[in-house]
Amino acid sequence: MFSKTALILLAFISVAYSQTDDEESFLFVTKQTVNRFIVQGKELTIKYGLYNSGPTTVFNVNLNDVHSYPSKYYELLVGTLNPKWERINAGTNLTHVVVLKPKESGISNSSHAIVTYQKSEKNTEVQRTYSSEIGDVYIMTGREYDRRFSSHVIDWILFTAMASPCIVFPFFLWFNSKRKYELLASKDKTTKKAQ
Amino acid sequence: MSNQRSTSRDEDLLLQDFSRNVTTKSRALFSGNAAVVSAIPLWLFWRIHQMDFSSYFIHFILGTIVSTYFLNLAYQNMKFILKHKIAQKREEAVNREISKIFASDKSANKKDKDDRVLTRKNEVADFEATTFSIFYNNTFYLVCLLVLSFFVLKNFSPTVNYLFSVALSTAMVFLFSTGQK
Numbered sequence: 001m002f003s004k005t006a007l008i009l010l011a012f013i014s015v016a017y018s019q020t021d022d023e024e025s026f027l028f029v030t031k032q033t034v035n036r037f038i039v040q041g042k043e044l045t046i047k048y049g050l051y052n053s054g055p056t057t058v059f060n061v062n063l064n065d066v067h068s069y070p071s072k073y074y075e076l077l078v079g080t081l082n083p084k085w086e087r088i089n090a091g092t093n094l095t096h097v098v099v100l101k102p103k104e105s106g107i108s109n110s111s112h113a114i115v116t117y118q119k120s121e122k123n124t125e126v127q128r129t130y131s132s133e134i135g136d137v138y139i140m141t142g143r144e145y146d147r148r149f150s151s152h153v154i155d156w157i158l159f160t161a162m163a164s165p166c167i168v169f170p171f172f173l174w175f176n177s178k179r180k181y182e183l184l185a186s187k188d189k190t191t192k193k194a195q
Numbered sequence: 196m197s198n199q200r201s202t203s204r205d206e207d208l209l210l211q212d213f214s215r216n217v218t219t220k221s222r223a224l225f226s227g228n229a230a231v232v233s234a235i236p237l238w239l240f241w242r243i244h245q246m247d248f249s250s251y252f253i254h255f256i257l258g259t260i261v262s263t264y265f266l267n268l269a270y271q272n273m274k275f276i277l278k279h280k281i282a283q284k285r286e287e288a289v290n291r292e293i294s295k296i297f298a299s300d301k302s303a304n305k306k307d308k309d310d311r312v313l314t315r316k317n318e319v320a321d322f323e324a325t326t327f328s329i330f331y332n333n334t335f336y337l338v339c340l341l342v343l344s345f346f347v348l349k350n351f352s353p354t355v356n357y358l359f360s361v362a363l364s365t366a367m368v369f370l371f372s373t374g375q376k
Contacts, residue, residue: 147245147353155242163235166228166333174326177319185288 025054025090027061029115029131038137039145040105043077048113048131050085051093058117061085063096065113065131073108075101088117105141110134221274221325229266232333233259236340236361244344244353254354258361265365266332269372273328274321276372282320289316332368339364 027050034045048065052058066081079098088094102108112130119127237255240246248255293312343360351359 143245147243152243155239159235159239162238163232163337166232166235167330167337170228170326170330170333174323174330177323177326181285181288181292181319184291185285 024119025052025056025058027052027058027088027115027117027127027129029063029113029129031065031113031131031134033134033137037145038102038139039142040102040139041142042101042145044074044100044102046098046100046110046134048096048098049093050088050096050115052088052090055090056119057087057089058119059087059121060126061088061115061117063113063115063131065098068110068113069100073103075103077101102139105139107136107138109136221321224325225267225270225329226263228329228333229263229270230259232266232336233262236337236344240344240353240357244356246353246357251354251357254357258357262336262361262365265369266336269332269369270325270328272369272372273332274324277324277327278320281323282316285319285323286312286316289319332372335371336364336368339367 029051030049032047032049034047035043038044046065046069048063050061050063062082062084064082069076069081077099079096081098083096085094110133112133114128114130116126116128118124237259240251240255241248246255290312293308293315297308297311340360343363344356348356348360
């Protein structure tokens, strides 16, 4: 009877202990974009953050995000979409940055990156986890971006140069004539007064 | 005989004075100006709103034709209204000007002098009304267009932006020119 309760108690304790994750670590992976706007033909920066939250080291970490950015639609400029790290120590994190260039415009969905790792050096059992996702993004065309954001100072200056003759020239003609006749009229008024 | 001739000449002058019809030269001037002023903003739409000519040329042509036509009408309306006001204002000054010219010429009679004054007054009023009408309508049109296109309709699609800004600014210029008394 006593041994039975002891056994049950031991079982409870071991379950409770295992649930506090004393010996295992989990990797949390975030994926985000640093850009405010995603423009076709301009650089897009993706930042992956890997956080080892537990008390033990994880080994053979492998991030795979090739499926999110096929080379047909994205050109890879800097970094790799399939990095590997030997280990991530307990309580540390690391970031990985990839720079891409979207080739086409429109709505694009990039899904989760897949991260696989081993919890111990000896145990080759691979744990798989998924990163957060960015979701649907709108890639605007280069033209739209220029339209909204570039400063066009030269364009405005040239427009002013083109439009000013249409305004200044007639004004000048009218003003000259007006001044001439008003002067004539006022001169005669003064001579009349003098008389 | 000469009496009849001078009377019909008086009538002609009066008709010309009160007629809304513009001379060919005036018409050419107005049309040319209207076309130029309607065409200039196209450059702005091309460069800043990134509306390329190949995909938007129908809109551009339509917009330019409509605005040229109504700007032309606006010029004529405003000129007609202004001409009379200016003629009244300039009467005295023109009188003095012609008197100075005729002071040296003793053979001229009063009738010739009056004719001359009337013609000269017409000319001056015509010229000033034309130039002021062109200046004022151009400025009004361009300011309206710029405000509408780059502030009010800034976030709409380029097509909507162009068509509405041209239509509204043309309408405003035209209505304003007909409204004045």
